[in-house]
Amino acid sequence: MFRAIERLGDRALYFIELWGQMGMFLLTTLASLLRPPYHLHPILKQIHFIGARSTLVILVAGVFTGMVVALQFYDTLVRFGSVAMLGSAVALALIRELGPVLSALVVIGRAGSAICAEIGIMRNDEQIDALECMAIDPYKYLIAPRILGGLIAVPALTMIFIVVGIFGGWFVGVVLFGVSEAAYFHGMYDTVVWHDVWMGVVKSFVFGLIIVWVATVRGFFLHLDRSGVFGAEGVSRTTTNAVVFSTIGVLVSDYLISAVML
């Protein structure tokens, strides 16, 4: 009985500690950004890794998402005789929800896991300790470029996803089902307002931050994990954790942002 309560308290303390760890981590990274030296090249490299190399996946995912959304909306709207709304429906769904969330999920799978494993292995092989021995700030050197890269790359990927999705929807709606092209695009231009686009942009920035933040913090504190497992097993555990946490983080914050901004 007492043991159960004790364990509960222990869990709660660990949970709070975890949040504190994450918060301190982010603040330290942000503070390290203000200090010189300012190197642009590491950031470019991260944008390349997180963004440029995800473009193909995003293009394919975007086209098919747009297509299937158009297909489903067409089937629904036809029952109400309001097929003219197809463009607005597809555009709003993509801009406000599907674009940001699905691109974030793709980036988690492609880049988030890789970043976490990379940092985790660096910690495991004591490379991060070596950096500290050489008086190189690992936050500045390893984490900051990744966070900045994520903050730039994820919104760009999201925008590409949305636009490609809209044209995927155009293909299904206009080319396959013969919805009028004017209705598709003008309905879209008239309905969608700046606020909708802004919501998508805000979401993609927050998701970009969450993805890289969770991935780096899990990898960076591999050695503080409570299970006490290091080595290859520790890296695999921590990577799985990072993917699960950032997915949940993205979905929860998606709801919160929608609730606040609608």
Place this chain on the structure above:
Amino acid sequence: MKRLNLEFGVGLFLLLGLAAFFYLAIRMGDVGLLRQEGYTVTARFISSSGLKEGAMVELAGVRVGKVRRIALDPERYESVVTLAIEPGVQITEDTIASVRTAGIIGDKFIKLTPGGMDLYLADGDEIVDTESSLDIEELVSKYIFEGSDTAQSE
């Protein structure tokens, strides 16, 4: 060469992203860098129920602007609607502004019916003649109750 490749890839990617963003922002969001400066006029309505900011302003069925702001006049309890009119469209002083609905349940918009005067409204002027929004519910109930009144009196 490796470095060049990296920068080329990143550049291409960011350009794609920016192009997509500008497409969304300018075509969808109507925030153009090339936004033309129009002018605004106000109109007072007893009720602008259902009208939203950003709604269309039509003249002869052509879109000539949109609703910039809807505010309450706390003294007269009237709705003050600010209309942003595109440049090059001149509105006569005796224009009638009415809140209309596209279709039965469609969006509300402002319909401008021009008059015959030679004087045109300038930036900040007010449209004097207005028609408030038609409330379908009110109309229906009016029809029903008036119908029953006349039936009883006969």
